[in-house]
Amino acid sequence: MPNPESSHPSDDYSFTEFSSLPFYRRVNSRLVDMSGVFNHHKIIDLGCGTGGITKLILERLTGTKETVIYAVDHSASALRAAVDELGGRKEAAIRFVHAEVQDLTASVNEQVDAVIYCNSIHYVNDKQKLLQQIRDRLKPGGILAFNTSFFEGSHPPESLDFYRRWMMRSLRTLRSDHGLFPDKNASKTDARRQLTPEEYEELLKEAGFEVVIKESVVAPVPEDGFHHISGFRDWIEGIMPGVPLGKGRDALQKSLKQVFKEMEIESVPRIWLGIMARRAD
Ligand SMILES: C[S@@+](CC[C@H](N)C(=O)[O-])C[C@H]1O[C@@H](n2cnc3c(N)ncnc32)[C@H](O)[C@@H]1O
Numbered sequence: 001m002p003n004p005e006s007s008h009p010s011d012d013y014s015f016t017e018f019s020s021l022p023f024y025r026r027v028n029s030r031l032v033d034m035s036g037v038f039n040h041h042k043i044i045d046l047g048c049g050t051g052g053i054t055k056l057i058l059e060r061l062t063g064t065k066e067t068v069i070y071a072v073d074h075s076a077s078a079l080r081a082a083v084d085e086l087g088g089r090k091e092a093a094i095r096f097v098h099a100e101v102q103d104l105t106a107s108v109n110e111q112v113d114a115v116i117y118c119n120s121i122h123y124v125n126d127k128q129k130l131l132q133q134i135r136d137r138l139k140p141g142g143i144l145a146f147n148t149s150f151f152e153g154s155h156p157p158e159s160l161d162f163y164r165r166w167m168m169r170s171l172r173t174l175r176s177d178h179g180l181f182p183d184k185n186a187s188k189t190d191a192r193r194q195l196t197p198e199e200y201e202e203l204l205k206e207a208g209f210e211v212v213i214k215e216s217v218v219a220p221v222p223e224d225g226f227h228h229i230s231g232f233r234d235w236i237e238g239i240m241p242g243v244p245l246g247k248g249r250d251a252l253q254k255s256l257k258q259v260f261k262e263m264e265i266e267s268v269p270r271i272w273l274g275i276m277a278r279r280a281d
Contacts, residue, residue: 047120
């Protein structure tokens, strides 16, 4: 397993730029606040990426001396960026854990007060097994707070025309500028099914959680949101499997600019599902 603290080149296709956009910080701050994080001493930031949510957690801590944050991700390059950004912070002990979220019971060896899991649960196919692992790592009464904008219902009907135009234009640009087509056989995301809010609630109950808050929040995503997400490895690979990252990014960003201009819009609404649940016993 690569050591996230070893010397490394920077990742040009990281999540860092997107994660510091004000609209995105607002959506996630809402979830972090919902978890009551300032009351907790042991916290897991699951799928922490380059550390944007870890920072939001740090900003809210009060009883800092005894606080431990486990920041878990399977991307070595994302974790290295998080270590660079947050390794020196003194507000809490941050333990960076390079692991699959599906292996949580093996990779974090104590029970915690809260698991905060932002914008990542949709990556995992076997959510039932994952939720059981999370439950096992929580103390009785502990909190799980997660959000996602990849669920059945995350795209309001009025946003569909934008995505249709953007995708068609991007594919055309990829062909005309680079002579390339996505390779559908190389897609890692085809098997992922997006769940409804009710299905998430059902899974949580089956795994031994009591749902305390379930909410859908509409966030207007500005052009720079789509611009920066078009430079994120997972997004490019999801839309344009098999295409070299730089060429995919360029086609997405060039077409985005044209479509925003053509539609005369300043943002596109997208819905974030946020759930706060408590371990039932
Ligand atoms: C979209 S980013 C979200 C980062 C951060 N939580 C946020 O909300 O800003 C998703 C992160 O989940 C991580 N991830 C996805 N599937 C994972 C898995 N099975 N195990 C561990 N990390 C995973 C990715 O590497 C990526 O860093």
